Amino acid sequence: MFVENSQSNKDICKQNCGTCPSYCGGGRKLLFCSKGNINGSVEMKGCKCGMCPVAVAHKLDGAYFCVHGNLDTLID
Ligand code: SF4
Ligand code: SF4
Numbered sequence: 001m002f003v004e005n006s007q008s009n010k011d012i013c014k015q016n017c018g019t020c021p022s023y024c025g026g027g028r029k030l031l032f033c034s035k036g037n038i039n040g041s042v043e044m045k046g047c048k049c050g051m052c053p054v055a056v057a058h059k060l061d062g063a064y065f066c067v068h069g070n071l072d073t074l075i076d
Contacts, residue, residue, distance in 0.1 A: 001058040002073055003034035009054050016052040017066065021045040025066070032065035033058070034073055042067050 003009060013030040017023050022045045029038055033054065047063035049055050060070065 001060070003031070003054060003058050003060070003070065005031060005034045009034065012052065012054050016048045016054075020048045022047060022064070022066070033060055033070040036069040036073070038066045 010030050013033075017025065017030055017032065018027065022042055024040070024042055025038060031054075032038060033049065042064070044064060044067065049060065049063045049065055054060075058072075060072065062068070062070075
């Protein structure tokens, strides 16, 4: 399901991506399930997307959206 690039979703993402051991967005890049993957390499040390309320509300499958982006958002 398409994920809106909204402030409320960003705030939720900040609590999840922002505290993830793999996060490398410098505190500014967020909401990879809406905006797509990050440019650059990500050291995959775990992903918190599965427990994120944005992922639950939008029925997102998968994880590591900072690596792979979100196909649902790209095709919606
Ligand atoms: S998308 Fe997943 S792996 Fe990447 S920073 Fe967010 S929670 Fe961590
Ligand atoms: S599903 Fe992952 S990328 Fe999307 S808001 Fe939640 S933690 Fe961030």
